[in-house]
Amino acid sequence: MIKDVVCTFCGNACDDIEFEGDYGRNLCPVGEAKFARKERIKTPMINGKEVSYDEAIEKAAEILKSSKRPLLYGWSSTVNEAIRLGVIIAEKLGGIYDQCSSVCHAPTTLAMIEQGIVGGTLGQAKNRADVVVFWGCNPVEAHPRHPTRYSVMARGFLTRGRSDRRVIVVDVRKTPTAYLATDFYMIKPNSDFAIFTALRSIVNGHEEAVPDRVGGLKKEELIELAKTLESAKYGLVFFGLGVTHTRGHERNVEAVIKLVQDLNKKTRYILQPMRGHFNVVGSGEVPAWEVGFEYAIDFSRGYARFSPGEFTAVEALIRGDCDAAMIVASDPVAHFPKKAVERLKKIPVIQIDPHPNLTTKIADVVIPTAIVGIEAEGTIYRMDGVPLRVKKIKDTNYPTDVEIMEKLLEKIVR
Amino acid sequence: MTSILIKNGIVVDPEQNINGEKMDIYIKDGKIVDECKADKVIDANGMTVVAGGIDIHAHIAGPKVNAGRAMRPEDMKHVRMKSGKFRCAMGGVLLTCPSIGYEYARMGYTTAIEPATPTLYAIHTHEELDSIPIIDKAALPLFGNWHLTFKFAAEKDVEKMKSFVAWAIERAKGYGIKVVNPGGVEAWMYGKNVHSLNECIPGFEATPAEVLTTLMKASIELNLPHKVHVHCNNLGVPGSAETTAETIELAKKIGEYCLHITHIQFNSYTGDTWKNMGSGAEELAKLINDNPVTVDMGQVIFGHTTTMTADGPFEFALFKLAKSKWINKDVEIETGGGIVPITYRAKSAVNAVQWATGLEFGLLVDPDKIVISTDFPNGGPFTSYPYIITLLMSKKFREKEIEEKGVNNYIEKATSLLSIETERTFYDIVKMTRTTPARILGLKNKGNLKVGADADVAIYPFNCNDMPDYERILKALENPAYTIKDGEIVVKDGEIVSENWGKTFWVKAKEQSEVIEEELESVFKYYTVSRGNYGVREEWIRRAEAIRV
Amino acid sequence: MIEVVVITGRTTDQGMTIDEKLSEAYMKAVSFCEMNEKDMEKLGVKDGDRVLIKNELGEVVLYVKKPEMDLQPPEGIVFIPMGPYANRIVGILNGSGTPQYKGVKATVEKTDRAVLSVEEIIME
Known part of the structure; x- marks a missing residue:
């Protein structure tokens, strides 16, 4: 049996999986699907024709080197070791490095640049949080073991289980996560900023400034929600793409960060974005230590420039800036807007x-x-940044991302 | 590997009591050797030859450093070097990993210690250390707010504490014991702080004094090369000088050397409000000189910077004071941390006192007991070490800086700086940047030029027997003629000419984890990672070097 | 035809088929929309029927799925699993770098047009 296997699907990165042959104990349905046998790309290909790895890498290097401004995008489902090489390749090519955050939690980074962020590890949810808020996120479907392992039912040092926690779910529709809630608040789409602001007004003692209805909630409901938030000894707000993908984007996140800052003047609170892929955090952390920024990085001048909206993949593609792209461990064709x-x-x-x-x-x-x-090991960062070493549990003939990146870098700086 | 002869240099090596003697130094296979056939000769005539500098306390790697970078693109956008033969180097005060390696080497520094890593995040810290070129490095794991530390401190169980420390240092691939505001970070989980060494830590029967004492005893009994490295309670507030004095008393009671107080400047204020705060440096310098403790400066540099510390409640207080952006991180049941940008202004009375206090320590504490630091990035950039050295070496330069920067004249009342006539000799400076940190860290092959020592050498373009004026000293220190790392010339005339990868030191203490097996098992119930996935394996590190004790 | 606000998001089925995007299971997981019973009534559609969703970004034909249990969206809101179908009609750019994938206005009408396969959708 192989113990302590890290699941490489979502940002939970559950590290208690035990493998007995093909059966992985403790996996959620999504994790089970991840580890199940499925169709693979059989061999390297150039224009649909099967070729050797050497030929494919040579061709890739040729495309990248002859490109004026290649886009190197993806990275959220590979290891930091590969990402680091990818950043260096982008630097040496004078291309653009961008990663999956740019279509998901990048507004959280922007808000963090404005406000900082009051955070903690998932252990805080497990050990201390007596009020847990899920805002614009649906862990039951997107991070299935989050409630049992970390946040709702987890047994911790001070909070010993579900009965020690008040669980608030706020969303624009009723999701399966709402079944876990002590209190469920249904709000109108695109009203997060207004509601966070109203809650801040109440928390800061300016109740009179709040109108009768905000974003589909009555003033009494808002006051009740604010009181629940304040009642925590240690509160934790988890938020998802329901906050970052709607109108307001980073302004919504800024507002919730400020709400949490305000709450810290009364009690203890932290905030945690529900990051999607198992290493989307690493795909931002690695470029930050290598070149100073998390995403939307252009190297065309021989140094790193950060400009969201300019060097983010979607805009750079739509504007026609990039004349070639290398996509690593991601599927932008499935997840980018049509024009991109x-x-x-x-x-x-x-x-x-x-x-x-x-x-x-x-x-x-x-x-x-x-x-x-x-089939490949390496370092990844869980949604709260906790680093974990993912394991190789099966042999393979496929080369690893790191090996491919090493060869590519060699050809590019040659 | 090439062999090098450094010919006719003027050598300063306090470890060998060499003070400005014209000597030849031979290098072979990365070590200083007695004599050898040299492939390359460096003519060091008229130049000063010293060991590579050692930074005992600089936040250079790990989750908190990187969060600071991500929060401050306005600082990271500064370009130090374009991509070419070497990596592009970015950063103003905060620096990217390539920048860190290059900038240290460019000042003649070859070793730096990352002083605060949560063991839970040690994998990350080592990933960043591995991305820093040229210099040797090590990381200190945090112990001061770990639930197991509190438990063994409450039980005054030095045996178990020893076992725990050995276990955790091994897991972190760390170098020693770091303590930050013992108990205070745990109190912050309840929105509080601890304010004295003898108050109970919330939820535990232990006091900060017991935490420190038990850890100091454990560090002695484990024979750790670097003893307890402490960021004291009550940091950064008026009255902190008293807590620091009490902390020194704890070490005095133990009777042998076991305590390094870091960034002492930040913990040396008298008074009880910001209005009447003053420097406690004079009194504390006496205590330090008379007792078995060492310190580093934590010098403040005027300008903007990003503070970052495991001291979560301090950063919250600073956030409220500075009304700036604020990152906080509560880490499982072992530690926490915070990040707040600030600007030190010469015209601010408080900042001026901080600036003067650091210099007082640099001028008053025995050079065998104090190391130059800015607590990078908390006090300012480490790239200002040449500037700090020059301030310590020249009263005239100090006076000029006070005049030109318009340093608030409250320092006249609140500090003794203006009345200090001392000018540090270059011999003193070499102690404070090489000999003393190497001794404090127990790095025998560092900080000196003995036969057998690591060939980490800096050659500065001035004659230390005939000291030039402060302007030329500053310029020379900022632009070494050569920096040699592991026997390879990495810097020439202040510019990077070659890049190699340094070692990461870690301490393998005799482990007896079975003594604390039960406690470890029970504590991991409160972790969100499995015990099997907690920590770092040696083979994951680029060039790990274990020091066995 | 009715006016709605479209939201998109992850679902368990989408997550389970994410590494098999060329499979039927993936298409099944991402080529439908969920709406309120009242909106279904207004459009005269039932579970398994097709609707055309349109806005200034584009258009897409999707199956209508009646939500399980009491999980139907409120009136005026249509939920589509994230993926290539949804991306025909969401992803408004506003300069920040992150497209608006949720809270996007559109119209819905009943249609007889076929639901395209995943490949047809991207190659169209």
């Missing part, structure tokens, strides 16, 4: 990934690799 996908279809695309996906369909060069956390 149209640009990707026009330029040479290199894909590095274990599984065929929609990006494979449009890629000129496809390089299949070992699956991180199953």
